[in-house]
Amino acid sequence: MVFPYMEAVVGFMILMYVFETYLDVRQHTALKLPTLPKTLEGVIGQEKFEKSRAYSLDKSHFHFFHEFVTILMDSAILFFGLLPWFWKKSGEFVTFVGLNAENEILHTLAFLAGVMIWSQITDLPFSLYSTFVIEARHGFNKQTIWLFFRDMIKGICLSVIIGPPIVAAIIVIVQKGGPYLAIYLWGFMFALSLVMMTLYPVLIAPLFNKFTPLPEGGLRKKIENLASSLKFPLKKLFVVDGSTRSSHSNAYMYGFFKNKRIVLYDTLIQQCKNDEEIVAVIAHELGHWKLNHTVYSFVAVQILTFLQFGGYTLVRNSTDLFRSFGFDTQPVLIGLIIFQHTVIPLQHLVSFGLNLVSRSFEFQADAFAKNLGYASQLRSGLVKLQEENLSAMNTDPWYSAYHYSHPPLVERLAALDKSDKKAE
Numbered sequence: 001m002v003f004p005y006m007e008a009v010v011g012f013m014i015l016m017y018v019f020e021t022y023l024d025v026r027q028h029t030a031l032k033l034p035t036l037p038k039t040l041e042g043v044i045g046q047e048k049f050e051k052s053r054a055y056s057l058d059k060s061h062f063h064f065f066h067e068f069v070t071i072l073m074d075s076a077i078l079f080f081g082l083l084p085w086f087w088k089k090s091g092e093f094v095t096f097v098g099l100n101a102e103n104e105i106l107h108t109l110a111f112l113a114g115v116m117i118w119s120q121i122t123d124l125p126f127s128l129y130s131t132f133v134i135e136a137r138h139g140f141n142k143q144t145i146w147l148f149f150r151d152m153i154k155g156i157c158l159s160v161i162i163g164p165p166i167v168a169a170i171i172v173i174v175q176k177g178g179p180y181l182a183i184y185l186w187g188f189m190f191a192l193s194l195v196m197m198t199l200y201p202v203l204i205a206p207l208f209n210k211f212t213p214l215p216e217g218g219l220r221k222k223i224e225n226l227a228s229s230l231k232f233p234l235k236k237l238f239v240v241d242g243s244t245r246s247s248h249s250n251a252y253m254y255g256f257f258k259n260k261r262i263v264l265y266d267t268l269i270q271q272c273k274n275d276e277e278i279v280a281v282i283a284h285e286l287g288h289w290k291l292n293h294t295v296y297s298f299v300a301v302q303i304l305t306f307l308q309f310g311g312y313t314l315v316r317n318s319t320d321l322f323r324s325f326g327f328d329t330q331p332v333l334i335g336l337i338i339f340q341h342t343v344i345p346l347q348h349l350v351s352f353g354l355n356l357v358s359r360s361f362e363f364q365a366d367a368f369a370k371n372l373g374y375a376s377q378l379r380s381g382l383v384k385l386q387e388e389n390l391s392a393m394n395t396d397p398w399y400s401a402y403h404y405s406h407p408p409l410v411e412r413l414a415a416l417d418k419s420d421k422k423a424e
């Protein structure tokens with residue numbers, strides 16, 4: 001008798017669903033609290049609090065429904081053997097259009113095309129509802145239905161252009177891999193990520209958004225001075241037209257080695273009344289760079305990728321595993337999909353660990369900005385971002401420990417205050 005891998009995977013997925021729903025219920029209870037947390041009284045206006053509460057509760061209700069539909073579909077697909085059925089159908093399709101279904105690359109591409117169409121169709125009602133009902137109801141949505149579908153079609157075109165060569169390369173590598181397969185796969189993904197990091201800002205991001213250099217003036221001067229005082233290799237300083245889609249605001253840093261760019265959302269510039277708040281937010285971002293957080297994250301991703309491929313090479317020839325999921329053959333892509341599913345428990349642990357690290361990085365970057373003298377500006381900048389984005393004010397400690405990559409505002413403000421006292 002063989003181990004029932006598929007049933008174990010489905011069982012675990014459902015267990016995780018139950019656990020995460022329990023956390024969602026806890027968070028929902030926190031979101032319903034009618035008053036601000038003590039530390040935010042007098043910091044956040046009552047009107048902003050009411051709005052953020054309504055927005056968070058709306059999103060929470062929607063999330064319960066979305067998660068329920070997702071677990072239902074995902075476990076049904078595995079349990080009722082829809083994967084092997086669809087694999088067979090896509091092989092028949094390849095033969096039908098006069099191509100050779102024995103060719104694993106063609107067969108895999110046909111399968112993936114079907115999967116993509118399926119996921120686009122099943123995601124569509126949810127993303128439409130989220131954008132044009134929830135985001136719109138709370139005043140965030142700025143995009144038209146036309147822009148929404150244009151983005152979607154551009155995204156599909158991109159995957160049709162980029163996807164096939166990558167899929168083909170992975171299949172060839174696995175077929176010819178030999179004992180060092182994990183190293184080759186990792187090397188390929190590493191090279192690919194460097195190429196994508198180079199191409200993304202010049203070729204892909206401009207397909208969706210307009211990037212214009214931040215105009216000469218006070219703000220630009222202040223950011224450039226800050227960058228040069230930290231020896232940050234700032235090559236480009238852009239404003240992105242985030243406002244064409246949403247009034248959510250943000251800023252980020254991008255690029256590797258000596259070629260960095262900072263991108264500010266136009267919404268951030270509109271929402272922060274004084275330049276100092278924006279400069280303080282940038283000081284926080286540059287803290288991530290100066291403290292090597294970006295390097296650590298990159299290395300962590302590389303190690304995890306390597307471990308995943310290592311695990312995959314151990315099980316890729318396991319006939320029992322494939323049989324348990326309903327496959328008589330052992331195609332490369334299917335092996336990867338099955339392996340992904342069997343390591344779901346580990347992935348949850350890893351993402352919990354990564355969130356833990358990420359939150360401590362956030363505190364460190366805040367402290368960095370504070371040491372540069374931006375404590376009060378960062379405070380008001382963070383409060384402004386929290387208010388404008390209507391982020392959740394009351395959070396459940398278990399929920400935020402599990403899901404949040406950034407500490408809740410209450411904790412960040414408390415930490416800024418605490419290191420204040422230490423400095424005195």
Ligand SMILES: [Zn+2]
Pocket residue numbers: 284285288361362365
């Ligand atoms: Zn940060």
